[in-house]
Amino acid sequence: MVPVTVHRARWVVPVEGPVLENGAVATAGGRIVAVGRARDICPEFPRATVRDHGDGALLPALVNAHCHLEFSALQGRIPPRLDLVAWLEAAMAGFSGLSEEEIVQGVRKGLAELHKFGVALVAETSNTGLSLPLLAQGPVEFHYFYECLGFNNLQSGPLEADFEIFATEWARGLSNFSAAAHAPYSVSGRLFDRVNRWNRRHGRRNGVHLAESQEEVRFLKEGDGAFRELLEKLGRWQADFQPPRLTPAAYLDGLGFLGSETVAVHGVWLDEPDRQILARRRTWVVLCPRSNCHTGAGFPNLPELRRAGVRLALGTDSLASNEDFNLFQEMLLLHERYPEVPVLELLALATLNGAQALGREKDLGSFAPGKIAALLFIPFRSSPDWGEALLLAGAQGEISWAEAFGKEA
Numbered sequence: 092m093v094p095v096t097v098h099r100a101r102w103v104v105p106v107e108g109p110v111l112e113n114g115a116v117a118t119a120g121g122r123i124v125a126v127g128r129a130r131d132i133c134p135e136f137p138r139a140t141v142r143d144h145g146d147g148a149l150l151p152a153l154v155n156a157h158c159h160l161e162f163s164a165l166q167g168r169i170p171p172r173l174d175l176v177a178w179l180e181a182a183m184a185g186f187s188g189l190s191e192e193e194i195v196q197g198v199r200k201g202l203a204e205l206h207k208f209g210v211a212l213v214a215e216t217s218n219t220g221l222s223l224p225l226l227a228q229g230p231v232e233f234h235y236f237y238e239c240l241g242f243n244n245l246q247s248g249p250l251e252a253d254f255e256i257f258a259t260e261w262a263r264g265l266s267n268f269s270a271a272a273h274a275p276y277s278v279s280g281r282l283f284d285r286v287n288r289w290n291r292r293h294g295r296r297n298g299v300h301l302a303e304s305q306e307e308v309r310f311l312k313e314g315d316g317a318f319r320e321l322l323e324k325l326g327r328w329q330a331d332f333q334p335p336r337l338t339p340a341a342y343l344d345g346l347g348f349l350g351s352e353t354v355a356v357h358g359v360w361l362d363e364p365d366r367q368i369l370a371r372r373r374t375w376v377v378l379c380p381r382s383n384c385h386t387g388a389g390f391p392n393l394p395e396l397r398r399a400g401v402r403l404a405l406g407t408d409s410l411a412s413n414e415d416f417n418l419f420q421e422m423l424l425l426h427e428r429y430p431e432v433p434v435l436e437l438l439a440l441a442t443l444n445g446a447q448a449l450g451r452e453k454d455l456g457s458f459a460p461g462k463i464a465a466l467l468f469i470p471f472r473s474s475p476d477w478g479e480a481l482l483l484a485g486a487q488g489e490i491s492w493a494e495a496f497g498k499e500a
């Protein structure tokens with residue numbers, strides 16, 4: 092018989108279903124077998140090893156739905172900027188100064204940090220391929236978005252013609268490998284179409300940065316501004332470019348890029364019709380609030396996104412625009428800005444919603460029988476406002492693994 096472990100704590104937050112006071116989660120063979128009140132679970136497994144974690148909460152390990160591990164070596168080196176274009180130029184300059192060895196060391200450090208902050212699943216976005224073999228070694232599960240860039244000079248054939256990685260076994264064989272389009276100001280309409288077709292042909296999800304800055308909105312409407320200047324400076328400007336004169340989501344919707352398997356990151360500068368489009372298409376929007384503050388892009392309008400019914404998840408973005416990979420800091424910032432949003436909903440953004448956005452909800456994101464045993468414990472003194480106490484303790488880094496993929500931590 093497979094040995095059973097029963098984890099108990101003052102609070103159990105299954106994310107799906109109500110919060111359990113004096114709750115318990117039973118695990119066996121690396122999977123969850125039961126969730127409920129301790130008084131019901133303990134008699135069900137009389138021979139189990141019981142681990143009582145005490146005052147605090149057990150919750151599912153987190154999902155970081157947007158990250159660029161390859162920028163990890165830039166941690167602390169790109170100071171906050173007043174606008175996104177200035178930040179992008181600083182980050183590009185910083186990244187081009189890194190050796191391959193420094194990038195690889197940064198990825199390793201970043202992976203260790205994700206684990207430290209309780210992340211079970213990460214969506215990595217990369218345009219070098221360097222982080223992929225490292226991710227495959229653990230300690231976190233991943234979805235890999237290979238990000239394509241190209242505003243001019245690209246062909247119209249299959250994606251493999253311009254981006255070799257799509258011809259490799261990695262790309263063809265891994266169901267958690269996707270093509271992504273960087274952003275509407277750095278990817279031509281034709282390249283969006285090629286990315287979309289590759290993903291559809293292989294049954295993969297689309298990824299894109301969308302509506303991150305006001306400059307992006309201006310570029311799509313007028314075809315000018317800081318992004319045009321940047322493209323010209325980089326020699327990527329397309330002389331006959333005609334702006335679509337559309338808002339960001341309307342533009343991508345017209346290209347057929349949006350759907351329930353599209354993950355759009357940021358969504359800071361969406362108007363109401365854009366929010367309606369995203370809600371109708373059931374497109375995922377991944378919020379990265381601390382990164383938006385760091386780059387000067389703005390701040391996501393969580394209340395309006397919720398009201399419109401847009402499906403939302405949470406990410407940290409890279410260490411070039413964030414201090415660390417602690418998702419509790421993202422939740423706490425959203426809680427401070429929008430106290431009317433229930434803490435349980437913020438926790439869902441960082442767990443179940445992220446798992447759904449990446450197509451991994453059968454395994455991760457909540458406590459339910461059959462899911463992977465990836466359990467965090469956050470200690471805090473119980474108080475009437477336990478939700479805020481939980482966020483504060485997590486934000487201070489008081490995160491430990493009660494069980495990590497079946498391994499006792």
Ligand SMILES: [Zn+2]
Pocket residue numbers: 157158159216300356408409
């Ligand atoms: Zn990003």
